[in-house]
Amino acid sequence: MDWGLKNRLSRIIQPDTGRTVMLAVDHGYFLGPTSGLQVIARTVRPLIPYADSLMLTRGALRTSVPADVDIPIVLRVSGGTSILRDDLSNEDITTSMKEAMKLNACAVAISIFVGSVHEKETLTNLAKLVSEGEDCGMPVLAVTAVGREMTRDAQYLSLCCRIAAEMGAHLVKTYYCDDFEKVVETCPVPVVIAGGKKTPEKDALKLAHDAVKHGAVGVDMGRNIFQSDNPVGMIKAVRAIVHDNTAVDRAYGLYRESAKG
Ligand code: R5P
16 A cells, blocks of 8 residues: 555544544435535535544535535545436446545445445446556445445355445445444454434434444444534544544543533
């Protein structure tokens, strides 16, 4: 791995803890103005001080994040479908590596849809993106998107994560599941988890806790932070779990204390 790529990765996975709190706000690329992200800038601004990186599209970045903000950017570069379609797997690469460099991204992110109609295209797109990324020192995050017909179990998610790593992904984002340590153990690159649909705050904190306990290097969490009644309290609590190994009850206390403030 060359110096530039290592340097970019080290801005995402914090060298002092080996962990990361990535804030995902890229949902609009197929969901449009989803709950909590109707006005991206308003949602993101107060959360930036507590995030290790921000995952979003080029359109959201250009319009909603001031250029002088010091936050590593994980740029979503795949898309091309909307929630109105039954098959969300028909994605292509939507943003070039050249643009990712111009936007000073620290990584690019692409979804793969293992087991879907467009499995092959999404996997070969990942492989091409990795080749371009290696040329530029740009890490690639593979997101294991799960179709409605797929089961989020260790067998399926291990398959997805391992294929992503074999295609050359430098970091993989997946879902937490029972026997999650098997997913991590069989994936030779670091794994982060998505938060998934909004759940009660304590449940989301337990998810983050269990994920890092079983080997994830952190979270790339969206809805369970920005759809919370107290997004800042929530990201502070997630941070305490990921970077300080804070227990769930204590972290939940931080969320509630912050809510009072
Ligand atoms: C997929 O839509 C995106 O990559 C999201 O950023 C990802 O699913 C993480 O967000 P959440 O924690 O809301 O699941």
